[in-house]
Amino acid sequence: MKKLYQWKKVTACIMAAAVTLSVCACGNQNGDKDDAGKTTSQENPEASKETPAEETSSEAEKSEESQAESEAGGAAEVTYPLKEKVHLTLAMVDEAAVTANAKNLAETPFGKAWQEATGVELEIMQLADGDALNLLYASGELPDMIAYSGYTGGAEKAIKDKIIQPLNDYMQYAPDLQAVLDSNDLYKKSSTTKDGDIIGFPFIRGDDYLLSSAGLIIRQDWLDDLNLELPQTPDDLYEVLKAFKEEKGAKVPFSVGNWWLKSIALEHGLLTSPFGLVKGNFYQVDGKVHYGYAEEAYKDVLAFLNKLYAEGLLDPNFQTVDDNTIRANIMNGETGVTVGNTGGYMGNMLQTMEEDPTFNLNGFGPLVAKAGDVPMSTHYDNALPGKYIIVTPSCSNKEAAVQFLNYGYTKEGSLLFNYGIEGESYTIVDGEPTYTDLIMHNPDGLTKQLALAQYTRAWQDGPFVQEKGYQLQYADLPSQKSALSNWTRSDAAKYNMPPVTVAEEDASEYSKLMGDIGTYVSEMTIQYITGLEPLDTFESKYLETLKSMNVERAIEMRQEALDDFNAR
Amino acid sequence: MQNKKKITPYRVFSVFNVIFMLLLILVTAYPVYYIVIASFSDPGALSRHVGLLWMPMKPYTLSAYEMVFRNPRIITGLLNTLFVLGTGLLINLTLTMLGAFFLTIKGPMLKNAIALMIIFTMYFSGGMIPGYLNIRDLKLLDTLWALVLPGAVSTANLIIMKSGFQSIPDSLIESARLDGGSYLQILLRVMIPLSKATIAVMVLYYGVGHWNAWFNASIYLRDSDKFPLQLVVRNILKLAGSSAMASGAGMDEMAQMAELIKYALIVVTTTPILVLYPFLQKYFVKGVMVGAIKG
Numbered sequence: 001m002k003k004l005y006q007w008k009k010v011t012a013c014i015m016a017a018a019v020t021l022s023v024c025a026c027g028n029q030n031g032d033k034d035d036a037g038k039t040t041s042q043e044n045p046e047a048s049k050e051t052p053a054e055e056t057s058s059e060a061e062k063s064e065e066s067q068a069e070s071e072a073g074g075a076a077e078v079t080y081p082l083k084e085k086v087h088l089t090l091a092m093v094d095e096a097a098v099t100a101n102a103k104n105l106a107e108t109p110f111g112k113a114w115q116e117a118t119g120v121e122l123e124i125m126q127l128a129d130g131d132a133l134n135l136l137y138a139s140g141e142l143p144d145m146i147a148y149s150g151y152t153g154g155a156e157k158a159i160k161d162k163i164i165q166p167l168n169d170y171m172q173y174a175p176d177l178q179a180v181l182d183s184n185d186l187y188k189k190s191s192t193t194k195d196g197d198i199i200g201f202p203f204i205r206g207d208d209y210l211l212s213s214a215g216l217i218i219r220q221d222w223l224d225d226l227n228l229e230l231p232q233t234p235d236d237l238y239e240v241l242k243a244f245k246e247e248k249g250a251k252v253p254f255s256v257g258n259w260w261l262k263s264i265a266l267e268h269g270l271l272t273s274p275f276g277l278v279k280g281n282f283y284q285v286d287g288k289v290h291y292g293y294a295e296e297a298y299k300d301v302l303a304f305l306n307k308l309y310a311e312g313l314l315d316p317n318f319q320t321v322d323d324n325t326i327r328a329n330i331m332n333g334e335t336g337v338t339v340g341n342t343g344g345y346m347g348n349m350l351q352t353m354e355e356d357p358t359f360n361l362n363g364f365g366p367l368v369a370k371a372g373d374v375p376m377s378t379h380y381d382n383a384l385p386g387k388y389i390i391v392t393p394s395c396s397n398k399e400a401a402v403q404f405l406n407y408g409y410t411k412e413g414s415l416l417f418n419y420g421i422e423g424e425s426y427t428i429v430d431g432e433p434t435y436t437d438l439i440m441h442n443p444d445g446l447t448k449q450l451a452l453a454q455y456t457r458a459w460q461d462g463p464f465v466q467e468k469g470y471q472l473q474y475a476d477l478p479s480q481k482s483a484l485s486n487w488t489r490s491d492a493a494k495y496n497m498p499p500v501t502v503a504e505e506d507a508s509e510y511s512k513l514m515g516d517i518g519t520y521v522s523e524m525t526i527q528y529i530t531g532l533e534p535l536d537t538f539e540s541k542y543l544e545t546l547k548s549m550n551v552e553r554a555i556e557m558r559q560e561a562l563d564d565f566n567a568r
Numbered sequence: 569m570q571n572k573k574k575i576t577p578y579r580v581f582s583v584f585n586v587i588f589m590l591l592l593i594l595v596t597a598y599p600v601y602y603i604v605i606a607s608f609s610d611p612g613a614l615s616r617h618v619g620l621l622w623m624p625m626k627p628y629t630l631s632a633y634e635m636v637f638r639n640p641r642i643i644t645g646l647l648n649t650l651f652v653l654g655t656g657l658l659i660n661l662t663l664t665m666l667g668a669f670f671l672t673i674k675g676p677m678l679k680n681a682i683a684l685m686i687i688f689t690m691y692f693s694g695g696m697i698p699g700y701l702n703i704r705d706l707k708l709l710d711t712l713w714a715l716v717l718p719g720a721v722s723t724a725n726l727i728i729m730k731s732g733f734q735s736i737p738d739s740l741i742e743s744a745r746l747d748g749g750s751y752l753q754i755l756l757r758v759m760i761p762l763s764k765a766t767i768a769v770m771v772l773y774y775g776v777g778h779w780n781a782w783f784n785a786s787i788y789l790r791d792s793d794k795f796p797l798q799l800v801v802r803n804i805l806k807l808a809g810s811s812a813m814a815s816g817a818g819m820d821e822m823a824q825m826a827e828l829i830k831y832a833l834i835v836v837t838t839t840p841i842l843v844l845y846p847f848l849q850k851y852f853v854k855g856v857m858v859g860a861i862k863g
Contacts, residue, residue, distance in 0.1 A: 096807035099792045100639050128786030128799055135700045135787050324827070328618045352612040445638075 077175055078403045080410075081119025086400040089143035090389070091125040093133060095460060097453035099126075101446070108454045113421050117412065120404045137163055142392040144401050148200060149387050154504060155199045158390075165393045166197035173402040176409035177201060180465060189568045190384040190499050196568075200388035201405040201463035205381070208488055209468045214264050214341040214379040215487035220362035220479065222248050222336055230364040230486070232371045234274050234304050237337070241313040244336040254308060255315035255326050255335040262522060265339045266292075266301070269377030269492075274369040275300035279377040280521075282558055283495040287566060289559040293521045294551045299538040302528040309529050319526060327352075331359070342480045350477055363483025366490060378490035382499045387461040408457075408464030417464035420455030435473050448474060500565040502557040513554045520549065607632055607831035614827065632832035639804065642836075645797035648712060652796055653778045656716045660774040661767070663721045668729035669755050673741065690723040696787070703788055714788035715781065715796065725773055732766030733759055768851035772844075779841050801833050 092105065102108040104124040106115065115122050125143050127133050136142065137151065142163065151158040158164045171178050181188040181198075191202045205211055222244060223230065231237040237254075244253040256265065262280075265271055269279025269292070277297035283290055292298060308314040315321055315335070327349055329335040340346065346361050353359040366375035391401045407413040419426035419433040426433045437443070442451045452459040458470035475484065502510045524542050527533035533541075598620075605624040606614060611632075613625035636642060670676060671683055694702075699718065708714040736759060744754045760767065782798035789795060795803075 094792060094795075094803055096803035099641060099803070100807070104792060125790050126792050128789060128795065128803070131696075132787045135697065138697050139701060139704055141704070324615065325618060328616050331616045332618070348615070352615055354612075 078173065078406060078410075080117055080403075080407060080412075082400060082403055083119075084400065085119065085121065086397050086404070087121045087123065088145060088395075088397070088401055088404060089123045089125055090145040090147065091127055091133070091136060091143045092147035093127050093129055095453065097450055097459070100450055101454055109421060109424065110416070110455050110457065113416055114407065117416065118404050118407050120400065122404075137161075142394050144392060144395040144397070145405070146390050146392060147387070148390040154193075154501065155197075156193050156195060156504065159193065159195075159197055162393045163390070164197075164199060165391045165395065165398060166193075167200065167391065167402065168196070168198055170391075170398055170402045171198065173399050174201075174406040174409075176406050176413075177463075180204065180409050186383060186498060189565060190382070191388070192568060194564055194568070200390035201408070202384050203387040203461035203463065204465045205383045205385070206465040207468035207471075208493070209484060210466055210471050211381045211383065211492075212379045212484065212487040213343070213381075214260075214268075214339065215363050215365070215483065216265075216270055217330075217338050217340050217345060217361055217363050217483065219244075219330065219336040220360040221358050223362075224360075230362065232364075232368055232373075234271075234367055236371070237367060238308070238313070241308065241337060242311075245313060248333065248336065250336050251334045252315040252317075252329065253313050253335065254337045255321060255329055256318055256339045257321055257323060257326060258319045258526075260339040261318060262525065264379055266525070268366075268379045269375070270339065270366040270379070271304070272297075272301050272366075273373075273375040273377065274367050275304070276369075277301060278495045282497050282555075283377070284497055284562060285495065287562065289497070289555050289562055291551060291555050291558075293517075293525075294543065294546050294555075296539070296543070299535060302525065302538070303535055305529045306531055306535065310531060314529070318529075330361075342475045342483060346480055346483060347475070347477065350479060361479050361483075363479075363486050365486040375490045376495055377492050378487055380490070380492035380496055382496075384499060385461070386499060389463045405463045408462060414464055414467070416456075417462055418456060418458045418467045418470055420452075425451075425455035433469060440473070497558070497562065498565055500558075500561040502561045503564075506557050506560075510554060510557050513550055517546065517549050517551055517554065520545065603831045603834050607828060607835050609828070611828045632828035633836070635829055636804075636832050636836055639800075641792065641795065641800040641804075642797070644793055645795055645800035648794060649779065649797040652712055652715045652781075653775060655712075656720075656778045657771065657774055659716060659720050660722075660725075661770060664726050664729050664770060664774075665755065665760065665767075667721055667726050668733050669751075669759060671726075671730045672733040672759075673751065673754075674738070686723060686726065700787060709788055710790040710794065712794060715778075715784050718784065722774070722777070725770055728773075729763075729766055729770060732763045736762050765851040768848050772848045772852065775844070776841060797837060801837055804833065805830055 090105075095105075098105055098108060102111075104126050105111045106122045106124045111122060111124075127136065133146075134152075136146075137158075140162075146163075148158075148164070151161075151163065153161075155164060159166055167174065181191065187202070187204060191199050193199060218230065218240075223240070226243050226247060228240055228243060229236070231240045241253040244250040266280040268281070269277070269283075272279055272292065275297050277292055277295055277300075278285070278290070280292040280298070283292060305314060309316070323340075323344070326335065326338055326340075327345065330338060331349055331353055338345070342363075346363070350359075350361060366378050368375050389405050391398055391405070395401050408417045415422070415426075415433060419435065420439070422428070422433075424436070425439050426435050428434070439448060439451045439455065442448075446454075449459055452474070456470075457464060458466055459474070471484070472481070475481065501507070524533065528535055528538070528542075602621055605621060608628050608630070609621075609625035610627050610629055614621075617625060667686075671679065671686075693699075703709055703714050703718065708717065740758055740762075741754055744758050749757070780798060782796065782802055785794075785796050785799045786802075789799075
C-alpha cells in the first residue's frame with residue numbers, strides 16, 4: 001500500500017512539473033511567434049526589396065536635375081573640421097553588434113573619430129527596431145538625420161510627407177558625394193527620385209566583388225579524390241553528383257533547402273543559363289523586361305531538376321530540410337553539393353571541421369551550356385541596397401549636417417568608414433590598408449564582426465562607398481575567396497534589373513498580382529520537380545494559367561518602371 | 569494477502585492513461601531539456617549532430633554563457649527589468665485591488681456604467697500610433713515609466729480580482745461596516761487577507777507580463793542603457809541570426825556560436841521565472857478558478 005502511495009506521489013510530482021513547463025511555454029508563445037516572423041523576414045531580403053513601397057520610382061525631370069548639377073558644379077571643397085561647433089542628432093535602429101560594446105554608435109572609437117574629424121557633436125537617438133522608426137515618422141517630431149531604409153509609398157512619398165529633405169539645394173556642401181554620383185550613372189539614377197530629388201547619402205557597394213555572397217558550394221576534397229574538375233555544365237554536375245553517390249556513399253549528393261533553391265538558385269539563375277534562361281525572377285534584355293518563370297525555357301530547367309530528383313541525386317526532402325541539417329549532412333559526408341553563402345555556410349562548416357585536414361569546400365559558378373562560357377546571371381545584389389542617411393526638413397542646421405555626412409565620401413572619410421583608425425584598427429601594408437590584430441585576432445576575444453562594429457561601418461552600412469578590401473580580409477579563407485571569385489564571374493550586370501519599382505498608383509495592383517503569381521509559381525515548381533505534375537502540362541497548364549493570372553500586366557508595369565528609370 | 573489483482577476496466581484505463589501522460593510529459597519536457605544540454609555543448613559537435621540529443625556534446629563548454637554575460641547590456645537590462653518589475657507590480661497590485669474593490673462593494677453611484685466602460689477597453693484599444701503620441705505628449709518617451717504606467721491595470725486581471733473579492737460573503741463587509749470600519753479598513757483587513765490566493769495569481773500574471781515584455785520598450789525607449797532584458801536578448805538574437813544568415817560573408821565564430829548563444833540566452837532569461845512557478849503553483853489553481861462556474 002505504501003509503495004503505491006509513493007508511486008502516486010512521484011507521478012503527481014511529474015505531472016506538476018509538466019503543468020509548470022506547459023504554462024511557461026504558453027507564456028513564451030508571443031515571443032516565439034515574433035521570432036518566427038522575424039526569421040522569415042530576414043530570410044527573405046529579396047522579397048521585401050521587391051515590394052514597391054520601399055523603392056524609388058522613375059520618370060526624370062531633367063531640368064531640375066541639371067540645375068542641381070550646375071549649382072553643385074561650382075562648389076568649393078569642404079574643409080574639415082567644420083568651423084562652427086554643431087550638435088546634430090541621428091536616429092538609427094539599434095545594432096546589437098555596436099551596442100554589445102558601447103553605449104551607441106557615437107561612443108564607439110569609430111563614432112568618436114568621425115566627430116573629431118568633422119568637429120560635429122553627434123547624438124544618437126537609438127530606436128529598438130523598424131516599428132519604432134515608423135512611429136517616429138508618424139509622430140512628426142523628427143531628429144536632424146535619420147538612417148533611412150524605406151518608407152511606405154517610397155521616397156517620393158517621404159519627401160511629400162516632409163520626412164526627407166531633398167539634397168538638391170544643398171549639394172554644394174557635399175562635393176564629394178556629388179563626385180561619387182557623377183562617376184557612375186547607376187549610382188546617380190538609383191539615389192534620385194523620379195522627380196529628380198536627391199534622396200540622401202547612400203550606402204554604396206563599390207565593387208562587384210561585394211555584390212555576391214551566395215552560390216553553389218561543393219566538397220572540394222571529394223572532387224580531388226575522384227580527380228574531377230569543378231562542374232560547369234549540367235552534365236558535369238550530373239556526373240559529379242553520380243560519382244559522389246556511388247563512390248563517396250553520399251545518400252543525398254545534392255541537398256538544398258526550399259528557400260535557397262527558389263530564392264537563390266532559381267531566382268538568381270544559378271542553374272538556368274545552360275537552358276537559355278537568364279534567371280527565374282524579372283530581368284532585362286536590352287531594356288526589355290522578362291519574367292523568367294513565365295518563359296518557355298523554364299521547362300528545361302525543371303526537367304533537369306526533375307531528373308536529379310527522380311534519380312535520387314537531389315534531396316527528396318528539399319521542401320522541408322533546414323540549414324542545420326544540410327550543414328550536418330555535408331560535414332558527415334551525406335551531401336556533397338548545396339547552395340549557401342560564404343559566412344553561415346562555408347565559414348561555419350570550415351571552422352567546425354578545422355581539425356579535419358581532409359575536409360575542404362569550394363564554390364563553383366552558375367552552370368553554363370558550354371565549359372568556359374560566362375553565365376548570364378549569378379547571386380547579385382544591387383550596388384545601392386536602398387540604405388541612406390537622410391536629412392530631415394526640420395534639421396536645425398542643414399548645411400552642417402550635409403557637410404558632416406559628406407565626410408564618408410572623402411578620401412580620409414572612406415578610410416575611416418572602411419578600415420577605422422590608422423595605427424589602431426588598420427595599417428598600410430604595401431600600399432593597402434590592412435586590418436590589424438585588433439580586428440583580426442582581438443585580444444579581448446571579440447569576433448571579427450564585433451571588432452569591426454567598433455571601428456568601422458564596412459561590416460554593415462552607412463554614408464560611404466564600401467571597398468573590396470573589407471571583404472577580401474573579412475572572408476579571408478582561401479576557399480571563401482575562391483568561391484567569391486567563381487560566383488562573381490557573370491554577365492549579371494547586363495541583365496540585372498536596377499532598383500526600380502512600379503509607379504505609386506500601380507503599386508497595389510502590382511503587389512496583388514505578384515502575390516498570387518509568386519504563390520502559384522512556387523507550388524508548380526515543386527510539383528514539376530517532384531514529378532507530381534508531368535512536365536507535358538508545362539505549356540497547356542502552367543503557362544496558360546500564368547497568362548490567365550495576368551502575368552503580362554505585371555511585366556508591363558515593371559517595363560514602365562524600367563523605362564522611367566532609364567530616362568532619368 | 570491479496571497478491572492477485574483483478575483486471576478491471578479502471579485499471580486498464582489507468583495504465584494507458586499513465587503511459588499517455590508520460591509521453592505527453594516527454595514531448596513537453598524534451599525541448600526544454602534539449603535547450604539546456606545544448607547550451608553546454610561544443611558548438612562544432614552540436615552543428616554536426618543530427619537527431620535527438622540526450623547528453624551534452626563533449627567537450628562541455630561555458631563559452632556561450634561567457635559571451636552572454638560579457639555583454640554589459642545583459643546586466644543593465646536585468647537591472648531595468650527588475651526596476652520595472654518591482655515598481656510595476658506595486659502599481660499594478662494597488663490599482664487593481666482598489667479598482668476591483670470599488671466594483672465589488674454595494675452602493676457607489678454609476679457603478680454599472682463605470683464597469684461597462686472598463687470592460688469596453690478589453691475589446692477596443694486606441695492603437696499603436698495614438699498610444700505613442702499619448703506617451704510622447706505625457707513626456708514619458710525614453711523613460712522607464714513608459715513601461716510601467718501604460719497598462720497599469722489589465723482589465724482581464726481586474727475582472728479576476730473582482731471575482732475573487734465577490735466570493736467573500738457580503739455579510740462580512742456588512743459586519744465590518746457595523747463595527748465602524750471604513751472602506752479602506754475593510755479592504756486592508758478583510759478583503760485582502762481573504763484573497764491571498766487571487767493576489768498570488770495577480771503577482772504571477774503581472775510579473776510574468778513585465779518579465780517578458782519587450783514591445784513597449786522597443787517603441788518608447790531611445791537609449792540602449794534603458795532597454796529591459798528581453799529587448800536586449802531580442803537584439804542579440806537578431807545579431808546572431810543575421811551574421812549566420814545574411815549577406816555578410818565571412819568566417820565568424822559568431823555564426824557558429826549563434827545557436828549556442830540562443831540556447832544560453834533562453835536558459836538565462838527563463839530560469840528565474842521558471843523557478844518562481846512551483847512556489848506560486850498552489851495558489852494558482854485555487855486563485856484562477858475563483859471566477860469560474862463551479863459544479
